[in-house]
Amino acid sequence: MTTASKDRLRLWLRLLGLTRHVDGHLRDKLRVEFKTTLPRFDVMAALSRHPEGLKMSQLSGVLRVSNGNVTGIADRLAEEGLVERVPVPGDRRAMILRLTAAGNAEFAEQASAHEGWINDMLHGISAADARQMAAQLIAVAQAAENKEKIDDPSHA
Amino acid sequence: MTTASKDRLRLWLRLLGLTRHVDGHLRDKLRVEFKTTLPRFDVMAALSRHPEGLKMSQLSGVLRVSNGNVTGIADRLAEEGLVERVPVPGDRRAMILRLTAAGNAEFAEQASAHEGWINDMLHGISAADARQMAAQLIAVAQAAENKEKIDDPSHA
DNA sequence: CTTAATTGCTTTAGGATTAAAATATCTATA
DNA sequence: TATAGATATTTTAATCCTAAAGCAATTAAG
Numbered sequence: 570m571t572t573a574s575k576d577r578l579r580l581w582l583r584l585l586g587l588t589r590h591v592d593g594h595l596r597d598k599l600r601v602e603f604k605t606t607l608p609r610f611d612v613m614a615a616l617s618r619h620p621e622g623l624k625m626s627q628l629s630g631v632l633r634v635s636n637g638n639v640t641g642i643a644d645r646l647a648e649e650g651l652v653e654r655v656p657v658p659g660d661r662r663a664m665i666l667r668l669t670a671a672g673n674a675e676f677a678e679q680a681s682a683h684e685g686w687i688n689d690m691l692h693g694i695s696a697a698d699a700r701q702m703a704a705q706l707i708a709v710a711q712a713a714e715n716k717e718k719i720d721d722p723s724h725a
Numbered sequence: 726m727t728t729a730s731k732d733r734l735r736l737w738l739r740l741l742g743l744t745r746h747v748d749g750h751l752r753d754k755l756r757v758e759f760k761t762t763l764p765r766f767d768v769m770a771a772l773s774r775h776p777e778g779l780k781m782s783q784l785s786g787v788l789r790v791s792n793g794n795v796t797g798i799a800d801r802l803a804e805e806g807l808v809e810r811v812p813v814p815g816d817r818r819a820m821i822l823r824l825t826a827a828g829n830a831e832f833a834e835q836a837s838a839h840e841g842w843i844n845d846m847l848h849g850i851s852a853a854d855a856r857q858m859a860a861q862l863i864a865v866a867q868a869a870e871n872k873e874k875i876d877d878p879s880h881a
Numbered sequence: 882c883t884t885a886a887t888t889g890c891t892t893t894a895g896g897a898t899t900a901a902a903a904t905a906t907c908t909a910t911a
Numbered sequence: 912t913a914t915a916g917a918t919a920t921t922t923t924a925a926t927c928c929t930a931a932a933g934c935a936a937t938t939a940a941g
Contacts, residue, residue: 576859580859583858587869591869634899637898637920642897660919662907662918662919688729692868694736694865696733699732699736703739707739763927781891782890798926801926818934818935
């Protein structure tokens with residue numbers, strides 16, 4: 570392999586290392602301080618951005634996870650009264666999932682703590698550097714996605 | 726929250742997005758092309774770097790996953806003859822896990838393909854940019870780890 | 882030497898994840 | 912209006928993952 574390839578591999582390993590580290594820390598915090606998990610947080614975050622709720626399929630779409638996955642997480646959140654399933658008028662197959670009042674209140678606390686944890690962990694980065702790196706990562710992600718479309722045009 | 730905090734949050738979301746995207750792609754490729762998984766690949770990669778093998782506890786240490794996790798993955802790899810458990814002379818509690826000849830051959834193919842997939846996905850980044858970003862990420866990770874030691878000195 | 886603490890690994894219980902199969906419903910077409 | 916195909920969700924089977932408990936063996940303290 571080329572040296573450029575090795576450089577990219579090393580970049581990937583760094584990216585993965587940092588992400589896993591931060592990710593693991595967030596999971597620990599959510600577990601210890603809120604007795605919840607990152608997937609549950611992700612579901613509630615998505616619903617929070619859509620106060621009217623989301624169909625199960627829309628939810629798995631925005632989270633980019635499988636349908637069955639969301640079913641299980643929604644089941645557990647519903648048991649605790651944090652989300653509720655609402656039938657969709659005119660389509661008896663579909664269900665809208667949305668936060669309950671309790672879910673909204675709970676998520677507001679979690680989201681605030683979440684932002685604080687990340688701010689703490691990434692405190693070594695200035696706001697300007699953070700913006701610059703974020704922009705660079707967007708470019709990388711776009712390049713990767715374009716590459717995929719060229720290799721496999723079926724994804725539209 | 727401050728705007729700096731929002732900038733760091735956005736950086737984290739970008740980092741997470743890109744990492745999940747690449748990670749998911751790698752898992753797909755490993756499944757389709759090698760009928761294996763990323764955790765199995767990670768275990769074999771660690772063993773490949775230590776031809777003499779690693780004790781189960783060392784392995785879970787370098788991979789930063791739980792002991793029980795490695796037990797299950799090692800079981801399945803051993804069933805397929807890719808790794809083997811060797812007793813440690815002088816300590817009947819411990820076991821060394823190491824790649825078999827078949828495991829070594831299989832991993833060599835996987836590792837080469839793996840580097841190629843990453844090179845393809847990150848092809849939008851020049852070698853120089855990759856090195857620069859990797860260096861930046863190292864600095865971020867170090868800042869995060871120092872922060873943790875200050876907050877919780879128990880980790881030494 | 883005996884016992885207490887530690888160490889190394891596996892097991893267990895529960896949640897997360899996927900692909901694929903199963904169900905139920907809807908829609909378009911003949 | 913049948914019915915064939917598409918769509919929305921759930922279920923199933925397998926792996927992954929963790930924390931905590933359990934077991935066996937080693938080490939340290941007295």
